[in-house]
Amino acid sequence: MTEIVVLGGGYTGVWAARTVSRAIRAGLLEGVRVTLVSATPEHSFHGWTAEVITGHVRPEHARVPLTQLLPGVRLVHGRVSAVDVGARTVSVATASGTTQVGYDQLVVGVGSFDATERVPGLAEHGWSLKDPDGLAALRTHLGTLAAGETVLVAGAGFTGLEAATAIAQRHPRLRVKLAHPGTRPLPMLRPRFDRVADYAVAQARSAGVEFLPDSRLAEVSPDGGWLDPHGPIATRTVISTIGQTPVALPGLVDQGLDGGGRLITDLFLRVAPRIWAGGDVAAVPQPGGEGACPANALWAIHHGTHIGANLVRHLLGWRLRPFRFPGLGHGAGFGVGRGAAELYGVQLTGWAAWLARWLFFHWYMPSRRIGVRTAAEWLLGPVSDGRVAAWQPSRSLQVMSSE
Numbered sequence: 001m002t003e004i005v006v007l008g009g010g011y012t013g014v015w016a017a018r019t020v021s022r023a024i025r026a027g028l029l030e031g032v033r034v035t036l037v038s039a040t041p042e043h044s045f046h047g048w049t050a051e052v053i054t055g056h057v058r059p060e061h062a063r064v065p066l067t068q069l070l071p072g073v074r075l076v077h078g079r080v081s082a083v084d085v086g087a088r089t090v091s092v093a094t095a096s097g098t099t100q101v102g103y104d105q106l107v108v109g110v111g112s113f114d115a116t117e118r119v120p121g122l123a124e125h126g127w128s129l130k131d132p133d134g135l136a137a138l139r140t141h142l143g144t145l146a147a148g149e150t151v152l153v154a155g156a157g158f159t160g161l162e163a164a165t166a167i168a169q170r171h172p173r174l175r176v177k178l179a180h181p182g183t184r185p186l187p188m189l190r191p192r193f194d195r196v197a198d199y200a201v202a203q204a205r206s207a208g209v210e211f212l213p214d215s216r217l218a219e220v221s222p223d224g225g226w227l228d229p230h231g232p233i234a235t236r237t238v239i240s241t242i243g244q245t246p247v248a249l250p251g252l253v254d255q256g257l258d259g260g261g262r263l264i265t266d267l268f269l270r271v272a273p274r275i276w277a278g279g280d281v282a283a284v285p286q287p288g289g290e291g292a293c294p295a296n297a298l299w300a301i302h303h304g305t306h307i308g309a310n311l312v313r314h315l316l317g318w319r320l321r322p323f324r325f326p327g328l329g330h331g332a333g334f335g336v337g338r339g340a341a342e343l344y345g346v347q348l349t350g351w352a353a354w355l356a357r358w359l360f361f362h363w364y365m366p367s368r369r370i371g372v373r374t375a376a377e378w379l380l381g382p383v384s385d386g387r388v389a390a391w392q393p394s395r396s397l398q399v400m401s402s403e
């Protein structure tokens, strides 16, 4: 039996495992088993973060049980603590203790986490948008704030702008401030895509978001955030969108990391013989571009699918194919009909951008059933807090026995 072990139930892991398991079910591969190890029993779809805040998408639709997504894949619910490349084993801490999972081929898709190590107090007193439980709790918390209270969002990328605008639209009684270290928000789009960036900033402003330029979040305490060099902002709500740090797995870090702590891969998405990586944890050479692919969901989906396809080719003894996805662009939503996007270098704003992003996200939601339900619910308008179903934890994954 050839054991393929996939680490992480995010975009990279799900699409890699799905591609290989489809080849197995189609009868293309025999004697191959796919095991996916994930710290969480669900796959989280982060693209709808702002829409979960505004109530257009239910929190439970932004996460899907892995059991539903990956028929035929053995699932292990546990956190990987180390990889032993020599012994070809992975140590996994499960509810019933630490177990070793052996592999012939390893796919690393463990992604990244909020860069809380950069700001003292952020992990303890800040709010994260990445963790779906945290997002649901933030939604409830925002509803409890008194009129005039300040919400501080740190970071002026698309995620920060979308979240700040969504909060201001959903809770017009609150003061939403967005702090960022540069002179202008969305620096990654400027100057080439100034029109898209300016439109996004105008949408945030018209929702009531107040921008605090040249302000770096330096510390967070229960009383608020400290902005360098301007001083304190009194608030009970500091939300971080300052960036992500790749997960570093002991045993893999000595395989070669780039300056951002990501595993360096070749054009075929291999880190080393028998080890593949993609998504936020990997520095994959960008086809036709300079440096590594950007860290976002679309790239992670394409990395995962390509790793899966190359694994199938490898097991069939065929030549591997280099990764050639050229990228698509960026997009963000600021309310129905108000989108901002750069697609293949073309700048879109308003309905065209909103619709493109809406269709794109529904297409890429890993569960068609939930995608159709989410799409249908837009017709009903925002879901009121009372209508949002209390989150039901999904069935936990099979906890692996020490077979």
Ligand SMILES: Cc1cc2nc3c(=O)[nH]c(=O)nc-3n(C[C@H](O)[C@H](O)[C@H](O)COP(=O)(O)OP(=O)(O)OC[C@H]3O[C@@H](n4cnc5c(N)ncnc54)[C@H](O)[C@@H]3O)c2cc1C
Binding pocket: 007, 008, 009, 010, 011, 012, 013, 037, 038, 039, 040, 042, 043, 046, 047, 048, 049, 078, 079, 080, 081, 109, 110, 111, 112, 129, 130, 159, 247, 278, 279, 280, 281, 295, 296, 297, 298, 300
């Ligand atoms: C708030 C927010 C909004 C975003 N919005 C967008 C957007 O609109 N569009 C876009 O393209 N991108 C967006 N992104 C970025 C996108 O979510 C990431 O680029 C993408 O999730 C990366 O996919 P991945 O497979 O590398 O990692 P992830 O999707 O993060 O998956 C990693 C998986 O590994 C698991 N894991 C981690 N450590 C371990 C361990 N030690 N053992 C076992 N399992 C482990 C995790 O539980 C998770 O299942 C957003 C990100 C955030 C945080």
